Amino acid sequence: xxxxxxxxxxxxxxxxxxxxxxxxxxxxxxxxxxxxxxxxxxxxxxxxxxxxxxxxxxxxxxxxxxxxxxxxxxxxxxxxxxxxxxxxxxxxxxxxxxxxxxxxxxxxxxxxxxxxxxxxxxxxxxxxxxxxxxxxxxxxxxxxxxxxxxxxxxxxxxxxxxxxxxxx
Amino acid sequence: xxxxxxxxxxxxxxxxxxxxxxxxxxxxxxxxxxxxxxxxxxxxxxxxxxxxxxxxxxxxxxxxxxxxxxxxxxxxxxxxxxxxxxxxxxxxxxxxxxxxxxxxxxxxxxxxxxxxxxxxxxxxxxxxxxxxxxxxxxxxxxxxxxxxxxxxxxxxxxxxxxxxxxxxxxxxxxxxxxxxxxxxxxxxxxxxxxxxxxxxxxxxxxxxxxxxxxxxxxxxxxxxxxxxxxxxxxxxxxxxxxxxxxxxxxxxxxxxxxxxxxxxxxxxxxxxxxxxxxxxxxxxxxxxxxxxxxxxxxxxxxxxxxxxxxxxxxxxxxxxxxxxxxxxxxxxxxxxxxxxxxxxxxxxxxxxxxxxxxxxxxxxxxxxxxxxxxxxxxxxxxxxxxxxxxxxxx
Amino acid sequence: xxxxxxxxxxxxxxxxxxxxxxxxxxxxxxxxxxxxxxxxxxxxxxxxxxxxxxxxxxxxxxxxxxxxxxxxxxxxxxxxxxxxxxxxxxxxxxxxxxxxxxxxxxxxxxxxxxxxxxxxxxxxxxxxxxxxxxxxxxxxxxxxxxxxxxxxxxxxxxxxxxxxxxxxxxxxxxxxxxxxxxxxxxxxxx
Amino acid sequence: xxxxxxxxxxxxxxxxxxxxxxxxxxxxxxxxxxxxxxxxxxxxxxxxxxxxxxxxxxxxxxxxxxxxxxxxxxxxxxxxxxxxxxxxxxxxxxxxxxxxxxxxxxxxxxxxxxxxxxxxxxxxxxxxxxxxxxxxxxxxxxxxxxxxxxxxxxxxxxxx
Numbered sequence: 074x075x076x077x078x079x080x081x082x083x084x085x086x087x088x089x090x091x092x093x094x095x096x097x098x099x100x101x102x103x104x105x106x107x108x109x110x111x112x113x114x115x116x117x118x119x120x121x122x123x124x125x126x127x128x129x130x131x132x133x134x135x136x137x138x139x140x141x142x143x144x145x146x147x148x149x150x151x152x153x154x155x156x157x158x159x160x161x162x163x164x165x166x167x168x169x170x171x172x173x174x175x176x177x178x179x180x181x182x183x184x185x186x187x188x189x190x191x192x193x194x195x196x197x198x199x200x201x202x203x204x205x206x207x208x209x210x211x212x213x214x215x216x217x218x219x220x221x222x223x224x225x226x227x228x229x230x231x232x233x234x235x236x237x238x239x240x241x
Numbered sequence: 242x243x244x245x246x247x248x249x250x251x252x253x254x255x256x257x258x259x260x261x262x263x264x265x266x267x268x269x270x271x272x273x274x275x276x277x278x279x280x281x282x283x284x285x286x287x288x289x290x291x292x293x294x295x296x297x298x299x300x301x302x303x304x305x306x307x308x309x310x311x312x313x314x315x316x317x318x319x320x321x322x323x324x325x326x327x328x329x330x331x332x333x334x335x336x337x338x339x340x341x342x343x344x345x346x347x348x349x350x351x352x353x354x355x356x357x358x359x360x361x362x363x364x365x366x367x368x369x370x371x372x373x374x375x376x377x378x379x380x381x382x383x384x385x386x387x388x389x390x391x392x393x394x395x396x397x398x399x400x401x402x403x404x405x406x407x408x409x410x411x412x413x414x415x416x417x418x419x420x421x422x423x424x425x426x427x428x429x430x431x432x433x434x435x436x437x438x439x440x441x442x443x444x445x446x447x448x449x450x451x452x453x454x455x456x457x458x459x460x461x462x463x464x465x466x467x468x469x470x471x472x473x474x475x476x477x478x479x480x481x482x483x484x485x486x487x488x489x490x491x492x493x494x495x496x497x498x499x500x501x502x503x504x505x506x507x508x509x510x511x512x513x514x515x516x517x518x519x520x521x522x523x524x525x526x527x528x529x530x531x532x533x534x535x536x537x538x539x540x541x542x543x544x545x546x547x548x549x550x551x552x553x554x555x556x557x558x559x560x561x562x563x564x565x566x567x568x569x570x571x572x573x574x575x576x577x578x579x580x581x582x583x584x585x586x587x588x589x590x591x592x593x594x595x596x597x598x599x600x601x602x603x604x605x606x607x608x609x610x611x612x613x614x615x616x617x618x619x620x621x622x623x624x625x626x627x628x629x630x631x632x633x634x635x
Numbered sequence: 636x637x638x639x640x641x642x643x644x645x646x647x648x649x650x651x652x653x654x655x656x657x658x659x660x661x662x663x664x665x666x667x668x669x670x671x672x673x674x675x676x677x678x679x680x681x682x683x684x685x686x687x688x689x690x691x692x693x694x695x696x697x698x699x700x701x702x703x704x705x706x707x708x709x710x711x712x713x714x715x716x717x718x719x720x721x722x723x724x725x726x727x728x729x730x731x732x733x734x735x736x737x738x739x740x741x742x743x744x745x746x747x748x749x750x751x752x753x754x755x756x757x758x759x760x761x762x763x764x765x766x767x768x769x770x771x772x773x774x775x776x777x778x779x780x781x782x783x784x785x786x787x788x789x790x791x792x793x794x795x796x797x798x799x800x801x802x803x804x805x806x807x808x809x810x811x812x813x814x815x816x817x818x819x820x821x822x823x824x825x
Numbered sequence: 826x827x828x829x830x831x832x833x834x835x836x837x838x839x840x841x842x843x844x845x846x847x848x849x850x851x852x853x854x855x856x857x858x859x860x861x862x863x864x865x866x867x868x869x870x871x872x873x874x875x876x877x878x879x880x881x882x883x884x885x886x887x888x889x890x891x892x893x894x895x896x897x898x899x900x901x902x903x904x905x906x907x908x909x910x911x912x913x914x915x916x917x918x919x920x921x922x923x924x925x926x927x928x929x930x931x932x933x934x935x936x937x938x939x940x941x942x943x944x945x946x947x948x949x950x951x952x953x954x955x956x957x958x959x960x961x962x963x964x965x966x967x968x969x970x971x972x973x974x975x976x977x978x979x980x981x982x983x984x985x
Contacts, residue, residue: 093456100451104388114395115870118961126402128424130409132951151321152928156803161817185803189925189939192953194324194415199423208409215950215963217970219924219941222951223800276902279851279881283858284899304768305899306855309933311753312777316932324928331856350662375859394866412856412954474711477689477742489713496716564663567707567720569691580694580707593778597692597707605745631855634768769935770898777934784934788897791942798925798938 130195130208133186135226139171139205142179146197146206154190155197158183171203181227188214189222269297272616276305280383280620283630287607287623289616296619299611301604306634314594319345319419319559322591327413329596330632332375335361335368335404336572338417341594343498344568344579345419348561356549357421358500363434363542364404364416366535370441371400372573373528373535376627380525381452383624384461389452396444399437406430420555435543438536445532453526454515462525463516466610466622470519476606479599480575481531482626485511485524492571504541506534521625528627531573560586574627575599598632637665640686640719644669647684648676656722666705666720674706674723675734681708682739687719688712690740693747695754697779701726702754704733725756728779732757753778832977843887843913844971845875847964850886852906854893857920857954861892864957876964883909888967889944890960894922894929895937907944915971917963918946921953928953 116123125131142159159179162168169177198206216222225231270293275286284305290298310329314322326341327334339361346353378393401411407424408416416423426434452458473483483490491508493501509530511523561583568579578597603626610622637655644653644667651673657665669677681687687708694705706721725731735758737743747758748767755776758764766773775782786793849871853861864871871877880886883906895903907916918940921927926938940946947970950963 089456096450096455097457100455103447103451114398114868115873116868117873118869118958119965123958126406126409128407128409129405131956149321151317151324153931154800156800183803187800187803187925188951189921189949190800190927190930191951192324192413192921192928193410194327194413195409195423196320196324196415212952212956212959213962215948215959215966217948217966219798219939219946219949222924222949223803276899277850277852277883277906284854304766304770304935305896305902306894307768307896307898307935308855308894308929309777309935310929312932312934313929315778328856328928331859347662348660391867394863395868398863398866398868411956412859474689475741477691477709477740483711488711490711495713562658562660562663564658564660565666565696565705565720566662566664567718569709569718576691578692578707580692580705582696593694593696595692595694595696595705597694601745601749602742605742609741782934784932789901791897791900791937793897793934793938795938795942798930 125210129210130193130198131212132188132209132214133191133197134207134209134211135184135186136205136207137181137184137226137231139173139203140181140184141171141175141177141203142181143202145200145202149196149200151194151196152190152192154187156183156185156187157181171205173203175203184226185223186226187223189219275302281623282379282628285604285623285628285630285633287619289611289619291616294615296611296614296616299607299619301607303601303604304634306630308631308635310635311594311596314591316590318589319561319591322594323418324413324415327415328631329598329635330572330574330577330600330629331412332629333368333372333573334413335364335417336372336570337577338414339365340568340570340572340577340579341581342417342419343570344566344581345559345561347568348564348566348581348583349419349555349559351420351553351555353421353553354550355500356425356547357551357553359542359546360422360426360551361417362500362504363426363539363546364407364422366538366542367400367403367434369535369573370532371397373532374400376528376573377448377452377525380624380627381458383620384458386452386455386458389448392444392448392451396441399441403430403434403437418552419559421550421552425551431543431546434539438539442533442536445529448529453529459515459522461617461621462521462625465516465521465618466614466625467517468519468606468610472519472606472609476609477602478575478606479602480571480573481524481527482575482603482606484509485527485625486519487511487513487523492569492576496569498570503545504538506537506541509534521621524625524627558589560589561591562586569597572599574629574632575603596632596635598635600626600628600630600632604628604633637667637719641667643684643686644677644680647680648673651677653677664720666722668722668724671704671723671725671733674704674721675736675739677721678706678736678739681719681721685712686710687717690736690742690746691718693743693750695750695756695778697754699780702728702731702756702779704750704756706736728755730757731755732759734759735761737761752776755779836975836977837972839976840972840974843974844968847874847876847888847915847967847971848878848880848886849876849888849890850883850906850910851879851881852883852889852892854891854895854899855922857892857923860954860957861890861919861960864960869957869961871961871964874961874964874968883907884911886910887913888915888917890917890919891923891940891944891946892919892954894927895940895943896935897937898935900937900940900943903940904943915947915967916940916944917948917950917960917967919950919952919960919963920955921951924949924951 147155269290272289275281276284286302288300326337329337374393374397378390381389408414470486470488511518516522563585565582580595582593584592641653652670687710691707691709696703701724704723708719710717752766923940929936948963948967
């Protein structure tokens, strides 16, 4: 790597010339070696997909059946993109249980997440007591309109959606 | 012999270039570089006044990415600030997070478990490698070499994959939390880190062969954009810019924070092997040598790691005592400072959060560096200070 | 250590009125408060006596009664590294001004411009006193506590209603109102 | 078959050409620009979709990928760049910030709430920042849109 520069200008001229050719050839050789023997790193995306790590934070998904309307996620959200509202259950109504045994005392009337605002920081999922709000591994949801980015997790088609996203 | 060429009517001497340019009076031409320009690393706009091809003055215009981050932080709780600090220097999010978190922890007086501190050092040094790889790739791209960009990104992707496994995101992690780190690394992941380092170390030599000693690269960068140590102090430059000028200053060594005093590593300064101290080549080589030091630190971290908890005791709602703190840490681009002011324990939000960003300081040196350079050299100068506009404009 | 520095500043610069600000909590940073009119002389003293050799940042904090300009100096001396928070207070919110120190520390040039842009403090004798982050025709100083964001800039709506999720927020508000009304009603009935 | 076979086939041919040579403009704004660069690099290789030739000038580009936060100061420049592009031109809004202001929507006094305030957007890619695959998916979504364009038919065939 190091070399001493000859002071004689005539020698220096040829040394520079030699050096330029040498370093260029070395660089070209490094690049040329990639032609053979180096495994291709490209992932041919639509056909081959990279397996995402378990913790990957992609689109949010709320399993509304387990939601107890505690609004902790909406409070923790630094960008306020989660909108929840709920009302009291009518008296005498059956109190359902979540999958981890907490009782649902409020009737969830709205659970909307605006994914066009979400910053995918993961703060909402860590505070969720029933672990119903999770980051799914679904990142392919480019849209033609901005309104399609707002997801209502109480919509009637959420069942089919759930089957697609939550690969249990 | 009537003249040099033996042609009647020809002048005795060949007119020199300087003699012509001295006679010629040209108007200053205003060139607008940016905000959309491939060489300005984002949305920096530099108004250049050129005298023919020589830059006479350069006036940076900032604020094209002013995202009001400091205003936002005044309206968020202390945990919610972390995603916003991430987005400052998006190439070194881990370092940004740690500086902010360290400031909060200093005010809170939290004890951070030893394993968490070591993991923080591990991630931050990996991030330093990733960030310097990016600097290497884009700097070569600025100067016309494309393949180093591909090689650098290839290695960077491996680090990002590790980060994605532990934190869940590729770029903006939200991994270092107040009191510790979010997730623990498994032994399998730690072995993969050491495997990565073993494979990556020879690659750095390849980069030296490919770029550092390449005659074209050396000619473009040596003796270009020279900054003396006095200039650096006057403008408050830190990080690789200060070290490239030959001043051996690194916060990790000179004012050790966290557990850095336990580690054995070197502070690389400009070698002046090509060019002179403080020029673009030396600033570049400091980054490349720092990558090796980071590898050294990570190896030591891997030896020191012992099982344990990764999260200290932190109250559920964080409220800080009245007062302020100024926290400095060595980030890949220089010293990041966080000036955090709290308004007493009845408030959940920071009263003021000022970010002293190294890139902002370095951009302010451009008007000092530019005069007398060719326009192409000016591009090399911008690349060598390695700015990230998210941090400059905040 | 800071006590010594305070007495040094007071003896070197007459009228500086330097005083030590110590927080109740010992973990936090102490700082030195000086008279705003003497800031240039104090900075000159710090530079000449080689106590601090670089300016790191100029931060401004808007406490509503006064605006505090915080000069953050760093000593990049390997034998004696350190940092110092030097403060000056400005009570006039409309015409608040302070002397520039950019002739001593060129780093102050951009930092002071940022401080002017964000908090509206005028720096006297500054060579290039313009806004730096916001556009030149921007109104107001964003980091002041009483700042109200403009609704329109150059014909662009800053907070367009359609994008603010008003319906969702209204939904929440309406639900709360219904809840309150129900509670009030049930209270009456009982 | 009101449109006729010839025009349909011609349209398809034109769309095929357009959708497979989308040259984007080198136009990075913020964090998402890094992911855009990663998409162009070796691992994800945007070139496979005929979309990897990043042009340094808007005059030669077909596609503007708005990658990052658009501030009010930058908004006029984005509009200028869009107008400098030659027809046909398409815009992909990449990431939360370009979609709707992203994390900066609430107190962002200097942030434009979505790039669609100044330029027409064809495809919105969510994510903060989106994964490179997500950007590729956005490009594919745009290609789907281009494949169904009715250039000649809309021009020459009069619909009732």
